[in-house]
Amino acid sequence: MRKLSYREALREGMSEEIERDENVVIMGEEVAQYNGAYKVTEGMWAKYGDKRIADTPISEAGFIGMGIGASMLGLRPVMELMFYSFAYVAWDQMINNASAIRYMSGGKINCPIVIRGPANGGTNVGATHSHTPENAIANVPGLKVVCPATAYDAKGLIKSAIRDNDPVYFMENTLLYGEMGEVPEEEYLVPIGKADVKREGKDLTIISHGRCVILALKAAELLQAEHDLEVEVVDLRSIRPLDEEAILESVRKTHRALVVEENKPFCGVGAQISHLIQSRAFDDLDAPIKRLSAIDAPAIYSDPLEKIQIPNVDRIVRAALNVG
Amino acid sequence: MFKMPTLDVKTKDTKKSADVAVVNSVHANAPVNKALKSEDKIRLLRDMIRIRRFEERSMKSYAQENKIGGFLHLYIGQEAVAVGSISVCGKHDHVITTYRDHGHALAVGMGMDECMAELYGKATGCSKGKGGSMHFFAPDKNFWGGHGIVGGQTPLGLGLAYYQKYKGLKGSCLCYLGDGAVNQGAFHESLNLASLWSIPVIYIIENNGYSMGTSEARSSAFRESLAKRAEGYDMDWDVCMGHDIYEVRAKIKEALDRAHEDSRPTLLEIDTYRYEGHSVADANRKKYRSPEEIENYKQTKDPIQLFKKRLISEGVLTEEAYEVIDQEAKAEANASAAFADASPWPAPESMMEDIYWEVDHGRTSQGTLFFNDEE
Numbered sequence: 001m002r003k004l005s006y007r008e009a010l011r012e013g014m015s016e017e018i019e020r021d022e023n024v025v026i027m028g029e030e031v032a033q034y035n036g037a038y039k040v041t042e043g044m045w046a047k048y049g050d051k052r053i054a055d056t057p058i059s060e061a062g063f064i065g066m067g068i069g070a071s072m073l074g075l076r077p078v079m080e081l082m083f084y085s086f087a088y089v090a091w092d093q094m095i096n097n098a099s100a101i102r103y104m105s106g107g108k109i110n111c112p113i114v115i116r117g118p119a120n121g122g123t124n125v126g127a128t129h130s131h132t133p134e135n136a137i138a139n140v141p142g143l144k145v146v147c148p149a150t151a152y153d154a155k156g157l158i159k160s161a162i163r164d165n166d167p168v169y170f171m172e173n174t175l176l177y178g179e180m181g182e183v184p185e186e187e188y189l190v191p192i193g194k195a196d197v198k199r200e201g202k203d204l205t206i207i208s209h210g211r212c213v214i215l216a217l218k219a220a221e222l223l224q225a226e227h228d229l230e231v232e233v234v235d236l237r238s239i240r241p242l243d244e245e246a247i248l249e250s251v252r253k254t255h256r257a258l259v260v261e262e263n264k265p266f267c268g269v270g271a272q273i274s275h276l277i278q279s280r281a282f283d284d285l286d287a288p289i290k291r292l293s294a295i296d297a298p299a300i301y302s303d304p305l306e307k308i309q310i311p312n313v314d315r316i317v318r319a320a321l322n323v324g
Numbered sequence: 325m326f327k328m329p330t331l332d333v334k335t336k337d338t339k340k341s342a343d344v345a346v347v348n349s350v351h352a353n354a355p356v357n358k359a360l361k362s363e364d365k366i367r368l369l370r371d372m373i374r375i376r377r378f379e380e381r382s383m384k385s386y387a388q389e390n391k392i393g394g395f396l397h398l399y400i401g402q403e404a405v406a407v408g409s410i411s412v413c414g415k416h417d418h419v420i421t422t423y424r425d426h427g428h429a430l431a432v433g434m435g436m437d438e439c440m441a442e443l444y445g446k447a448t449g450c451s452k453g454k455g456g457s458m459h460f461f462a463p464d465k466n467f468w469g470g471h472g473i474v475g476g477q478t479p480l481g482l483g484l485a486y487y488q489k490y491k492g493l494k495g496s497c498l499c500y501l502g503d504g505a506v507n508q509g510a511f512h513e514s515l516n517l518a519s520l521w522s523i524p525v526i527y528i529i530e531n532n533g534y535s536m537g538t539s540e541a542r543s544s545a546f547r548e549s550l551a552k553r554a555e556g557y558d559m560d561w562d563v564c565m566g567h568d569i570y571e572v573r574a575k576i577k578e579a580l581d582r583a584h585e586d587s588r589p590t591l592l593e594i595d596t597y598r599y600e601g602h603s604v605a606d607a608n609r610k611k612y613r614s615p616e617e618i619e620n621y622k623q624t625k626d627p628i629q630l631f632k633k634r635l636i637s638e639g640v641l642t643e644e645a646y647e648v649i650d651q652e653a654k655a656e657a658n659a660s661a662a663f664a665d666a667s668p669w670p671a672p673e674s675m676m677e678d679i680y681w682e683v684d685h686g687r688t689s690q691g692t693l694f695f696n697d698e699e
Contacts, residue, residue, distance in 0.1 A: 025490070051490070057520065062479050062513025069420075069483020072468060075490065092476050092510065101469075105461035106452035107678035109468070141679050165681035 001184060007040045007177040009151035010116075013158040014078060015044060016187065018052055021076060024162055027054045027063060028080025028117075037082045038118065038177055060086050064115065065093035068167075071113040072101065076162055084119030084171055085131040098167040099142035114161045116170035119147075120211060120262060121299045122310050123174055130299035132262050134209070135269045137169050138240040144168045145239040146192055149213035151181030153237055156190025164192060173211045193241035197250065201230035204320055205250040207273055208260040209236040212311050216260050219316035231320065239269055247273060248281050255286040256323050262310050265293035287324035292316060346568045346630040347637055354574035356412060362640045366649070368411055368569055369635060372403040372628050373653045375427045378436050381657035382426070382443055386604050391665065392443045396457050396604040399427035402596045404627035405530050406431040408572030409498055412580060413466070416488055416495025420468040420481045422502055423458035424530075424598075432467040434460065436660035446667035453670040454678065474535075475501060475508030478527065482514045485525035489587055496524040496583035498576070504535020506550050507543060515557040515591065524583030526576070529593040530566065536602040537612040551593035559589050566596030567625040570634075597621045 004012065017024045030037045032045035032055040045053040056063040060081065067077035081087055087094055094115065101109050121130035138145045144166055148154040154172070161168035198213060199220050206216045213235040220231035234250050236243065251257050257277050259270035270291040277289055295309045308315070351357060360368075379398045386392040399406070406427040410419060421428045429439055434450060442449030443457055450460055460470040468484060471477035481499025488495030505511055506529060518525050529550050535543050544550065554561035560582060564575040572594060579590035599618055601609025635641035677684060 057516065059513040059517060061510040062482070062517045065476075065479020065510060065514070066483040066486055066517060069468075069480035070487045070490070071483070072463070072480070073418075073484060073487040075483075075487055092473055093479060096473055096476060097471070097480060102681070103678050104451055104455040104459040105463070105469070105678075106450065106454050107684060108451075108461050108463050110681055144680075 001182040003180045004151050004155075004183040005177065006151045006154050006172070006179050006181065007038065009155035009181070009183050010040050010158055010172070011042065011044065012183070013155035014041070014162070015047075017159055017162040018044070018048055021162075023074060024076045024078065025052055025054065026078045026080065027056050027067060029056055029058055029082050031055060031080050036080070038174060040172075040177065041080070060090040061093055064090035065097065067113050068093055068098050068101075068111060071111050072109050074112075076112050076114070078114045078116060078162060081115060081117030083129050084117045084133060085129050086117075087115070087133055087137075088131075094137075094169070095140055099140045102166070103142060110165045111167045112165045114158070114164075114168050114170055116158070116161075116172060118174040118177075119171035120173040120175060121294065122262075122306060124301065124303050124306060126301040127298035132171075132264075132294070134171055134239050135263050135267060135272075138269070142166070144192060144241065145171065146237065147171045147210040147239060148237060149176070149198075149210055149235050151179065151183050153190050153196070153235075155183055156188055157192065157237065160189050160192050163189075168192065171210065176211050176214070179214070190237070192238050193243060195237055195243035195246035196235045197232060197246070198235045199231065199233040201232035202254055203229045203231060204256040204258060204323055205232045205234060205254045206258045206260055206316070206320065207234045207236065207247055207250075209239060209269065210262065212260045212262055215311060215313050216316055218313045219320060222313065222317055223320055227321065229320070242272075244276055244280075247276060251277055251281045252284045255284055257285070257289045258292065258320055258323055259289065260292045260311055260316055260319070262294050265291060265296050268293050290319055290323050292319040347634050349568050349570045349634065351568060351570040351574040352634075354570065354577065356573050356577040357570045365635055365638075365640050366645075368407055369628070369631055369641070370649050370653070371407045371411075371431055372569070372631065373650055374436070374656065375403045375407070375430050376400055376628060377650070377653040377657040378430060378439070378660065379426055381661050382440065383600070383604060385440075385443070385661055385664075391661075392457075393445075394456055395423065396443070397424040397602065398598065398600040398604065399424050401599040401621065401626070402530060402532060402566065403427055404569040404572055404631065405528070405566045405594050405596055408569040409528060409576040412573050412576045413498065414580075416493045417580065418466040418468060418484045418488075418495065418497040420477050420484060420497060421470065421500035422474070422477065422505070423470070423472050424502070425458065425460050425470040428500065429460040429462065429467060429470070432462060432465040434462050434465065434467070436656055437663045440660035441664040441667050444664040444667070445669070446664055447670040447674070448663070448667040452674060452678070475505035475511045477501070478505065478508070478511045478514040481527070482518055482523055482525050485518075485523045485583070485589075486521070488524055489522070494584040496526055496580055498526050498528060500528045500530055502535060503529055503531040503533065503540055503550060504538070504543065505529075506553065515554065515559060515589075518589035519557045519559040522587045523589055524587045525589045526579045526583060527589070527591045529591070530596050531593055532596050532598045534598075534602070534612065537606070537608050539612065549593060551591045554591035559591055561591040561593070564592060564594045566594040567627045567630055569627060569631050597625065
């Protein structure tokens with residue numbers, strides 16, 4: 001099968017939706033003439049023009065709110081945040097307006113917007129550009145949170161997100177944009193809310209999302225080779241909706257669970273998953289659930305320290321071996 | 325030490341006599357007003373009266389009968405702004421406003437029953453009891469709320485207008501805000517985008533003089549005119565007297581023409597006044613301004629009384645006809661309170677409806693959507 005990079009897969013998914021539906025527009029800072037700060041939208045402005053691919057001023061509250069308003073009438077804007085850390089500048093629009101408009105109107109108004117961009121640390125840019133807000137956003141009813149780990153999932157999920165009638169906050173990873181993966185030529189969708197078992201095993205379940213899935217898969221290979229452990233890796237793909245059954249099914253098989261995430265530990269996604277497992281699969285567990293998160297400090301700038309602050313393969317292997 | 329403006333009672337000059345000016349309004353000769361038939365004029369008056377009587381009844385339900393809780397931001401005194409401006413709108417002109425939204429809701433044609441029931445938190449409310457006073461919506465009438473955060477609706481209004489431009493429609497969005505919202509960042513971002521992208525949005529500052537309990541003098545550095553801020557964004561702007569419904573209509577028509585013909589935005593500041601507190605729960609509503617200030621406005625600039633006099637002078641209305649309209653409005657408001665009172669509360673299971681489209685439509689994704697543990 002042909003291989004595409006994660007960014008090419010995203011671009012192909014968005015391009016297909018642009019061509020399929022005249023209501024799809026892409027907006028954001030530097031998405032058009034500059035070809036995207038991370039080149040995700042490269043070439044799209046030249047191909048689709050000003051109306052479909054629009055450069056905005058640096059004005060997140062303004063243009064994200066504008067997209068939300070336009071989506072209420074049926075446009076399907078795909079808004080790029082250059083970094084998901086900039087969501088906080090548009091927080092009132094993203095949290096107050098997009099999440100609650102359907103509810104507060106008694107179901108009369110929909111908000112089919114996608115807000116996408118990289119949400120990760122590990123790039124040596126310090127605390128203001130390294131936030132992972134998937135836990136905070138998933139805390140808000142009315143919103144969906146998607147975190148693809150592979151090129152295949154990135155394309156299939158962005159297409160589903162654009163077609164979704166509710167706000168989908170789509171979190172990518174700058175360290176994954178260049179990663180190659182198999183992407184079929186023919187059209188496909190990946191449903192939002194369905195986890196994917198990326199590796200099967202019988203001794204331990206690692207539950208993860210985003211780039212940590214890739215790290216977990218590498219750790220699983222090492223654990224197999226060096227410790228004869230068969231690790232199952234469950235990729236959540238979306239945090240909300242959460243595929244609870246996929247998590248429980250795997251844990252009931254392996255009887256051990258390790259949750260790996262780049263989120264900070266306090267009220268992180270792993271806290272929710274741990275609660276889910278202990279409340280619904282407690283009797284299936286042979287050992288306490290373990291969590292591995294970023295170390296609980298603002299994202300540090302200094303490169304060698306940042307590399308150990310967020311999960312890496314070594315930390316995952318050690319955590320896996322420490323599951324009782 | 326910093327010198328801050330002190331609490332300034334009587335900051336709003338409500339004394340200028342407007343009575344004669346409105347009865348002789350030059351704006352009556354604006355084409356948009358000359359085109360009004362007698363029944364159109366009566367309807368404008370009736371719509372203003374209905375808003376006032378509805379809100380007076382809701383205040384009674386809140387304060388005397390304890391049927392309404394939370395916030396209740398009343399529009400009494402400002403009726404000519406919503407009724408006048410919305411009366412000029414066409415098929416592709418949309419409306420979005422602040423939490424002081426009852427007047428706009430009734431002006432676009434929402435019914436008193438569904439509005440009052442929403443205030444009561446009942447299942448028959450326009451939002452099924454999920455929105456409350458600040459969150460009325462009627463997208464079938466081009467009305468997009470009803471928004472609780474000061475200035476938070478200003479980018480949404482931009483998006484509603486952007487849609488008209490994107491689709492090539494001769495449309496616009498009337499986006500209302502208060503004088504307190506002019507200092508919010510989202511509003512300034514919206515002004516910049518509106519002008520930069522030539523979006524047919526009309527921002528209407530309903531300047532009632534007070535952002536909650538803080539006067540304009542204590543909140544805005546540049547006070548010559550709030551609307552003049554538009555010059556910083558290369559945008560057309562104007563000011564308007566909100567007690568003269570003819571002037572409101574004339575100025576809105578100019579802005580609508582600019583939106584429809586040139587796809588250009590407008591910032592329009594309409595001078596108006598609210599008689600009640602910021603909300604019914606505004607404990608200090610008689611402390612940050614004097615009772616005389618309120619009384620002066622009521623005596624000289626009440627938009628309903630001025631338009632009533634105008635229509636009598638035009639020979640369109642009689643005192644007797646006015647009384648009939650007023651009694652009908654009171655009866656309609658009382659009936660809406662009875663309707664709301666008799667309506668059922670929302671069923672507990674309805675709490676989990678209207679959150680996600682796919683859940684409501686039975687086409688769920690394969691995951692579950694909520695984290696609500698069974699007890």
